[in-house]
Amino acid sequence: MTPHAAAPRIEMPVPREAPIRIARVLSRLNVGGPSLHVILLTAGLNDDAFRSTLIVGRENPREGNLLAHARARGVEPLVLESLRRDLHPLDDGRAFLHLLRLFRQWRPHIVHTHASKAGALGRLAARCAGVPVIVHTFHGHTFHSYFPPPLSWLFRTLERILARWTTRIITISPTLKEELIQYRIAPAEKIVVIPLGLELERFVESDRFRGELRRQLGVDAAIPLICSVGRLVPVKNHALLLQAFGRVLQHRPEAHLLVVGDGELRPHLEAMSDRPPLRGHVSFLGWRDDLERIYADADLVVNSSLNEGTPVAVIEAMAAARPVVATAVGGTPDLIRHGETGWLVPSKDPEALAEQILYVLDHPEEAARVARAAHVFALAHFRADQLIQRMRELYRALLALPEGERAPLLQASGDSLRGS
Missing domain, CATH: 3.40.50.2000 (Glycogen Phosphorylase B;)
Known part of the structure; x- marks a missing residue:
């Protein structure tokens, strides 16, 4: 050599x-x-x-x-x-x-x-x-x-x-x-x-847990319950969700937001939520291993990320037949066809996110139809x-x-x- x-x-x-x-x-x-x-x-x-x-x-x-x-x-x-x-x-x-x-x-x-x-x-x-x-x-x-x-x-x-x-x-x-x-x-x-x-079987059967989480939290069945699941880190952009939810409360003052997950931004997000109009309307649940019970009582699941691969929480919510609103980033549009298997909104736009959340809450029959289509899609592909x-x-x-x-x-x- x-x-x-x-x-x-x-x-x-x-x-x-x-x-x-x-x-x-x-x-x-x-x-x-x-x-x-x-x-x-x-x-x-x-x-x-x-x-x-x-x-x-x-x-x-x-x-x-x-x-x-x-x-x-x-x-x-x-x-x-x-x-x-x-x-x-x-x-x-x-x-x-x-x-x-x-x-x-x-x-x-x-x-x-x-x-x-x-x-x-x-x-x-x-x-x-x-x-x-x-x-x-x-x-x-x-x-x-x-x-x-x-x-x-x-x-x-x-x-x-x-x-x-x-x-x-x-x-x-x-x-x-x-x-x-x-x-x-x-x-x-x-x-x-x-x-x-993913192991989606437990989410398919989530309806049998309906009512349990609301009873635990003291949230009446008539109150719109919006849910977000994920790490509390900058790229997930929960600040956008809180800004949008503040606008939602102007039209649906009884609504409540559940934030499931943990991360470095939790203290900051909790501080944001402890000011009007959010005070008393946001619950931080930390990490949960019973997400099927969370989705069972959610009227709507929201993903507000700046960047995604394929968001697992969105797939899980779809499998549980829950309506989903998400920012159109990364691989999320490969999951959600707007108006067919969910709804997409631009990233970094709290007004657009709030408007879409309100639309879904105001049209429960359409939300149920879209959620059923999403359920079929998730089980067929993931x-x-x-x-x-x-x-x-x-x-x-x-x-x-x-x-x-x-x-x-x-x-x-x-x-x-x-x-x-």
Whole structure:
């Protein structure tokens, strides 16, 4: 070897027989859609054909975690204390070295990373360890509405580099795929759409709990109950919802708002809600693991985000046959066809949001019809068994291809969402 020759990259052998070993990496197992997603995949891909291991980092304060949820499904995650969502050079270096050691010891056939930090460290470690197939899922992106423009530019540049090392990129909605292409993260042929899969059965039966939450909260059945579910963080833009709700109260002074979730902005949002006209009309419930009871008594579910991948709370509300009003951001328009499976409003427009909330409250028969259509749509497209089967097919297809042919692959069935 000449002094300037590149060192050969060590490749792990592609499996000739089952089981296929998968190492799945997520930055943290906080309450939210990505955590539910990886738990389902890890549990569903542990059989004679696949062996899955889930590696997660630590959560930030107020984020909650789904560790008990994972264990109830037979998943015992390996927790790396050094793996965290925030930038921290020392811990990031430790997490990378830990992942590299694990991959060299376990010799997985596939490393599948989820979300930004795990995606960066996990893919780099997998490449250095010679893993044959590297897959990354974008559950959304942080290219706007999260960080200052220079930092967003840096993250876009990093993702373009990482994409070159990635066998296949997955997005959870067609719109998200289009955004990655527009940001030049990867070419279209390298990106497949595989929608979320969720355990929706408990939401289908939510009507049997109707009245329980209202009795607990002392809210009369005649009072309009509006609900929001999600992390209390800037990108979810609960401030917009509170501004809109203040306008709603001018016309429906008896209305009440439930805010389900927690996060760094909770003290600020509670302070906003403790001033007229909101005082006495907003309840903060924190994290709840009985969302079927929450949706059962909600007249309307609202999502006011600045940016989304595919909002899990919207899918859950649809499965529970609850009307949904949401900002038209990210992958939300792939879920909601305006006036057919819900209602969309512009982002950052409290007047438009208030007007749409009032419209839904004032037209209960139309709201019920739209909610029934949304229920059918959610159950047809976002079941857990569909997700697991689609991922099985993708993994087998990638492993069956010679290394030089792993870039092109036919699109997964998720693109059919748009025209459904």
